[in-house]
Amino acid sequence: MELDHSLGRNTLIQHFGEEEKIMGAVAPPIFQNSLFVFDKMDDLLDAMANNPAGEPHHYSRMSNPSVDLIEKKLALLEGTDCCKVLGCGQAALTMAVMSCVQQGAHIICVDTAYGPLINLVTDYLARFGVTHTLVLGNDVNEIIDAIRPETTCIYLESPSSLVFRLQDMETIAKVARERGITTVCDNTYNTPLHMQPHKLGIDIVCHSATKYLGGHSDITAGVLCTDKDRMEKILRSEVNLLGSILHPFQSWLLNRSLRTLPLRLKQHEATGNTVATWLEGRTEIAKVNHISLNSYPQRELYLKLMTGSGGLFSFETVQQDPVKVKAFVDALKIFQRGVSWGGFESLVVSLNVKPMGFEESKWLVRLFCGLEDASDLIADLEQALPLLH
Numbered sequence: 001m002e003l004d005h006s007l008g009r010n011t012l013i014q015h016f017g018e019e020e021k022i023m024g025a026v027a028p029p030i031f032q033n034s035l036f037v038f039d040k041m042d043d044l045l046d047a048m049a050n051n052p053a054g055e056p057h058h059y060s061r062m063s064n065p066s067v068d069l070i071e072k073k074l075a076l077l078e079g080t081d082c083c084k085v086l087g088c089g090q091a092a093l094t095m096a097v098m099s100c101v102q103q104g105a106h107i108i109c110v111d112t113a114y115g116p117l118i119n120l121v122t123d124y125l126a127r128f129g130v131t132h133t134l135v136l137g138n139d140v141n142e143i144i145d146a147i148r149p150e151t152t153c154i155y156l157e158s159p160s161s162l163v164f165r166l167q168d169m170e171t172i173a174k175v176a177r178e179r180g181i182t183t184v185c186d187n188t189y190n191t192p193l194h195m196q197p198h199k200l201g202i203d204i205v206c207h208s209a210t211k212y213l214g215g216h217s218d219i220t221a222g223v224l225c226t227d228k229d230r231m232e233k234i235l236r237s238e239v240n241l242l243g244s245i246l247h248p249f250q251s252w253l254l255n256r257s258l259r260t261l262p263l264r265l266k267q268h269e270a271t272g273n274t275v276a277t278w279l280e281g282r283t284e285i286a287k288v289n290h291i292s293l294n295s296y297p298q299r300e301l302y303l304k305l306m307t308g309s310g311g312l313f314s315f316e317t318v319q320q321d322p323v324k325v326k327a328f329v330d331a332l333k334i335f336q337r338g339v340s341w342g343g344f345e346s347l348v349v350s351l352n353v354k355p356m357g358f359e360e361s362k363w364l365v366r367l368f369c370g371l372e373d374a375s376d377l378i379a380d381l382e383q384a385l386p387l388l389h
């Protein structure tokens with residue numbers, strides 16, 4: 001019997017979709033098979049025609065019980081009818097955008113969205129006659145002004161994962177719905193525990209599950225959540241044609257990771273806030289971009305749309321000499337130099353960026369606070385900060 005959806009989120013994360021115990025196994029087994037066979041040819045043809053994904057399963061590119069389990073759980077958490085897990089986050093973003101454009105369509109996209117997604121919109125899709133407008137995203141009127149008769153997609157990422165700008169999802173979704181424009185958002189930073197964009201009106205919600213959802217830096221995975229009609233179309237076209245599915249073992253690992261997501265996220269958030277607050281008090285630091293600081297410029301919107309923050313943030317150093325910024329980053333011992341985030345380990349990258357709204361390019365340092373002790377992370381930063389003098 002399916003668990004009551006009104007149970008607490010922690011309970012649902014542990015047990016939803018796992019009610020039926022296969023041979024009594026308390027942790028679900030892995031269905032490591034590429035296909036499913038049928039007694040009657042007609043039953044196979046029927047499954048293929050009427051059920052591209054889901055039971056009865058016929059081919060693991062379309063669906064598999066180990067994959068289904070995690071999809072049902074994630075759809076419940078995001079508050080959507082359906083979810084598809086994919087081989088990586090970028091696959092989810094690409095499929096979401098491709099599902100709502102055709103030749104001649106126009107996309108509005110926040111300019112601080114994930115880099116490869118920007119490449120998809122500005123380079124790859126341009127080859128097929130899709131045009132775009134990049135926007136800053138923090139003013140709804142800027143987005144309304146960018147809408148054209150051929151606009152079919154508004155792409156958001158809130159907060160962006162470098163300068164941490166927020167968009168007013170709720171108002172933008174309302175404007176888009178009135179005009180029949182599909183909204184897509186990358187919810188990787190928030191996870192469904194801190195924001196549920198679909199409940200704010202967003203049509204397609206995506207994640208890189210390589211980050212918090214996976215949480216252990218041992219899998220790449222992506223998530224695409226949406227309503228039933230839209231998912232049916234995406235399954236028959238983008239998923240079926242582009243592939244990039246998540247495999248059974250990776251899905252099983254993702255389910256294992258989800259069990260501790262609420263605990264991990266709380267810890268990342270607490271440590272992130274402690275470290276960001278400490279950095280804000282240092283003279284070597286010009287500005288800290290962490291969404292839950294009192295100094296954060298869009299604090300009201302943060303409190304309105306989200307129920308928490310996290311361990312990822314960036315800061316601007318007073319010292320902008322690239323040699324010194326790199327020396328500082330290289331001197332860190334617990335923060336390791338690496339591009340990803342959301343795992344157990346603390347990470348650092350320094351980047352020279354010039355997003356819309358910046359008059360000149362600047363060196364930013366982005367930190368991800370892992371699950372180590374906050375006091376050790378602060379001591380690590382403290383021993384390296386003199387290199388910024």
Ligand SMILES: *Cc1c(COP(=O)(O)O)cnc(C)c1O
Pocket residue numbers: 088089090091114161186188189207208209210211220221222
């Ligand atoms: C990492 C990341 C992605 C891409 O996900 P992959 O799993 O690496 O393909 C997309 N959006 C954000 C915000 C990310 O941090």
